[in-house]
Amino acid sequence: MGAAGPIAGLGSPPLSVEGLTVRYGTKVAVRALTFTVRPGEVYGLLGSNGAGKSSTIRSIVGLVTPSEGRVRVFGHDGREGGLRAKELMGYVPESTLLFDALTPREFLEYIASVRRLPAATVSERTADYARAFQIVDELDHPLATLSNGTRQKVIVVAALLHQPPLLILDEPLNNLDPRSVRIVKELLAHYISDGRRGVLFSTHTMEVAEQLCHRVGILDQGTLQGEGSVAALREQIEEGDATLEAIFLRLTHEEEGVRDAVRTLTSR
Amino acid sequence: MRSERSRAADGSWREAWRLADPAYTELAFQAIYAVRQGNLPPDLPSDQLAARARSRVRQSKLMVSFLLGFLSLGSLLFLNPIAQQLFVVLLPQGLYVGTVLGALVVLELTLLWWTGLQVLPAFLSSGIVPLLRSLPVNAPTLRRAALLLLLRLFDAPAITCLVLTPLAAGIALHSVVAGLLLIPAVLAAIVFAIALALVSGRFFVRRVQGAQGGRLRSAVRWAYLVLWAIPAFAMYGFIVVAPAFLRYIAGLALVGPTSVLDLVFLAFPFPLTMLPAYSAGLPTAGVHGLDAPVVVAGVVVYGLLLAGTAYWLVGAPLRLASDTPMAARVGLGGIGRFRVTSIAVGVLRKDLRTASRTPGFAFLILLPLLDAAALGIWTYVATPSTADVFSLASGAVASAALLATFFGPAFFAIEVMGYSYTRSLPLPGRSVLLGKVTLVALVYVLASVLVVVLTLLRIFSPVLFVGFVAAELPAILAASLLEFSILFRRAQSKGLPITNLFAGAWWAAAVSIPGLIYAGAPLLLYDLLHDGAGTTWAVTAMAVLALAELAVVAPWAFAVGRGGTA
Numbered sequence: 045m046g047a048a049g050p051i052a053g054l055g056s057p058p059l060s061v062e063g064l065t066v067r068y069g070t071k072v073a074v075r076a077l078t079f080t081v082r083p084g085e086v087y088g089l090l091g092s093n094g095a096g097k098s099s100t101i102r103s104i105v106g107l108v109t110p111s112e113g114r115v116r117v118f119g120h121d122g123r124e125g126g127l128r129a130k131e132l133m134g135y136v137p138e139s140t141l142l143f144d145a146l147t148p149r150e151f152l153e154y155i156a157s158v159r160r161l162p163a164a165t166v167s168e169r170t171a172d173y174a175r176a177f178q179i180v181d182e183l184d185h186p187l188a189t190l191s192n193g194t195r196q197k198v199i200v201v202a203a204l205l206h207q208p209p210l211l212i213l214d215e216p217l218n219n220l221d222p223r224s225v226r227i228v229k230e231l232l233a234h235y236i237s238d239g240r241r242g243v244l245f246s247t248h249t250m251e252v253a254e255q256l257c258h259r260v261g262i263l264d265q266g267t268l269q270g271e272g273s274v275a276a277l278r279e280q281i282e283e284g285d286a287t288l289e290a291i292f293l294r295l296t297h298e299e300e301g302v303r304d305a306v307r308t309l310t311s312r
Numbered sequence: 313m314r315s316e317r318s319r320a321a322d323g324s325w326r327e328a329w330r331l332a333d334p335a336y337t338e339l340a341f342q343a344i345y346a347v348r349q350g351n352l353p354p355d356l357p358s359d360q361l362a363a364r365a366r367s368r369v370r371q372s373k374l375m376v377s378f379l380l381g382f383l384s385l386g387s388l389l390f391l392n393p394i395a396q397q398l399f400v401v402l403l404p405q406g407l408y409v410g411t412v413l414g415a416l417v418v419l420e421l422t423l424l425w426w427t428g429l430q431v432l433p434a435f436l437s438s439g440i441v442p443l444l445r446s447l448p449v450n451a452p453t454l455r456r457a458a459l460l461l462l463l464r465l466f467d468a469p470a471i472t473c474l475v476l477t478p479l480a481a482g483i484a485l486h487s488v489v490a491g492l493l494l495i496p497a498v499l500a501a502i503v504f505a506i507a508l509a510l511v512s513g514r515f516f517v518r519r520v521q522g523a524q525g526g527r528l529r530s531a532v533r534w535a536y537l538v539l540w541a542i543p544a545f546a547m548y549g550f551i552v553v554a555p556a557f558l559r560y561i562a563g564l565a566l567v568g569p570t571s572v573l574d575l576v577f578l579a580f581p582f583p584l585t586m587l588p589a590y591s592a593g594l595p596t597a598g599v600h601g602l603d604a605p606v607v608v609a610g611v612v613v614y615g616l617l618l619a620g621t622a623y624w625l626v627g628a629p630l631r632l633a634s635d636t637p638m639a640a641r642v643g644l645g646g647i648g649r650f651r652v653t654s655i656a657v658g659v660l661r662k663d664l665r666t667a668s669r670t671p672g673f674a675f676l677i678l679l680p681l682l683d684a685a686a687l688g689i690w691t692y693v694a695t696p697s698t699a700d701v702f703s704l705a706s707g708a709v710a711s712a713a714l715l716a717t718f719f720g721p722a723f724f725a726i727e728v729m730g731y732s733y734t735r736s737l738p739l740p741g742r743s744v745l746l747g748k749v750t751l752v753a754l755v756y757v758l759a760s761v762l763v764v765v766l767t768l769l770r771i772f773s774p775v776l777f778v779g780f781v782a783a784e785l786p787a788i789l790a791a792s793l794l795e796f797s798i799l800f801r802r803a804q805s806k807g808l809p810i811t812n813l814f815a816g817a818w819w820a821a822a823v824s825i826p827g828l829i830y831a832g833a834p835l836l837l838y839d840l841l842h843d844g845a846g847t848t849w850a851v852t853a854m855a856v857l858a859l860a861e862l863a864v865v866a867p868w869a870f871a872v873g874r875g876g877t878a
Contacts, residue, residue, distance in 0.1 A: 069356075105736035130738035142733060143662065145669040147525035150662070153650050157658025158737050166650040174647055183647065184525040186669060188437070199733075 056119030057082055058210040058242025059104065064113035066099045073099040075266040084239035086232060088257030089246040090292055096266035097246045098138055101214045105135045117210055134203035138214040144188035148179065148198045151187060152205065159206045166205065173201040177224055192219040200228065211243045217252060232256060250289040264296040328456030331449065335440050335457065336464045340365040342438055376427050377472040380420060384476035387416045391484035403562040406589040406596035411561055413481060413494060413585035415554060420473050421501040424466065428509025430672045431465050436517050441633035458630035470502045481588050490588035497584035500618045507621050514632050521669045530668055537674040574606040583610025655739065659747025666726050673726065676719035677755055680712045684759035688766025705767040706780055710835045712759035713784050717791045717831040718824045720752040724799045741872055745796050752792040753785065776847060783855035784834055790861040791830035793869035795823045800872045834858045
């Protein structure tokens, strides 16, 4: 990955979420959530299905208007300065929902136009990414005809195209082949190595989180149950050799539920 | 008592209905809420969401049914002997009735076909039928379920045709039997329309939606789309040329040759639509008449074709919706250069590229263009007087203006696609608005250029023609800005897409009303003034009004979307 462009609001953290609450009608999906992605950090947002990860991310990138609270990207308010905040982000959504009628080339040209990138830069970067992810032969076929894995690669390229100082990745490794998974992991490690950029990484794959994230936040029913490095969380639950999976199950009070479910399933 | 397995093996219609009903709800849900495109549905219990989706689809079908019913009942007027005298005096009444009913049936066929083309890409690519296939259900039941799902898309319009058209014919001809004898023609039109929609829908999913990128391939796609738009455009053309066609038939009945008359009446659906005329005992011969064996042969041929098509339709929905719908991919093996534009132009290019792979959107662009081309060509075919040529040209420009304004709001639906992604981009609402308005203006300008170039060859008066087109342009911009900004405000307040072609069309139709008023006002002013004040003053007044409209609307419209997209 090339050098980052100038980052506005350098004194502010890449992402700060304060008291975020998201309600859908009467249902509260996220409840007074507060966390910060620090410069040079990959922050993992962990949770079961329906824990509120995607609602949190949707609020950060502007798809959902928070009921309460504030999101700041390098100090820029997500609501008041929405466009500036969006300029500083690259986003990989959980599902590969794109303009199906466009080809990857046409889609990336559209993204580049919206982000006002120079054509030469786009050509050069896309060539590099397309070769790395082995999608050169797919660039001129409509997205609707491509496999989920290829679509995921296209969306990853689209998020990286402007080399944003903040990456918001919602299950970015879904559908990717092992080679591409490895490339994304290496890219992320290199990406934050300048100590200025940040990554918010949502997943429910504990091994990946353990491997990639400097700190994690564990969400359950819309509230943060624990936060910190894996070592700090081990101290919190007072188990020195616990895996992240064990920590997660303990903090979300699911250990007993898992045991019961397995017992029921294996007893018949 | 029969076992569960043996009952399932029968492929019962009840079991098929049990599968098709929730599948239909899912299809309606996908069409209305675009959840697969990342849209968030409203916060309602799932049963209410499903009910609302079905209700919206019902509304859309009722709109099409209303139009078909209007056509059917309108035929009552045309079947009246007084109306016949307005068109042609010398055509025997039986031939006149058969011709009018034939035209009505053709209109029904083309309208149903075109409606089917709007919805069948969704049906074919929804993944619902392949999902049904994964269930432990036997093949006959699956075939029936897929068929029922397909038929549900056409139910209200088809029933409207089947009931109202024979009813109208029966009333007009004062004969119950005559009305009943029209049913085979209507049934054939429905079956052929559904079959054509299925086959052509699949063709477009494979060859247009699934076509590769690149300039040459884009040109080929648009060429396909022009071919596709012709049947729909034929509906309109059919109405325009109907009087000339009736006069042609009258000429054949008067001076022959009989063989040509027979050949014309062998075409679908004339043998079938002659049956009510025969049963009502209406005369079918002037100096020359139809040969009865020709009509009988036609009835037999179309009867067999109807039976064959119906048989094919029983299995086709399952087979075609289960295939991989896209064409095989071949690597083009190159990265090439990427082209980057301003944001508004990027929105415009994205919309044009989307339209080039989406027949529904392409039609909205092509109809005003084809309309302009046809009216331009008509100035040669009909050899009207010099004064009439300008009237035709101004009429063509006016209809291009109104069509572009009427169809414009539908392009808002493109923003629904990729919805979850585009809202995360730094995409100013103003740029989206500009891109959309530019597309509508582009359609208007292209259509006007077409008609102006064609008519200039008849009357060389470029200043007048170009002046007329230019005077209307600000009104088109004002109308589009008004329509899109209403849609934007609505979408921003609701956080939801509110319009697409098939479903939820009420809003698109609703905002087109003020749009049409804005686009139509300068044209109306021109009409009022040009006889008294002269053409130059009329065009000047038209331009002033159009500019005033733009001055009023633009500030309000550009206040929309200072943040992200709708």
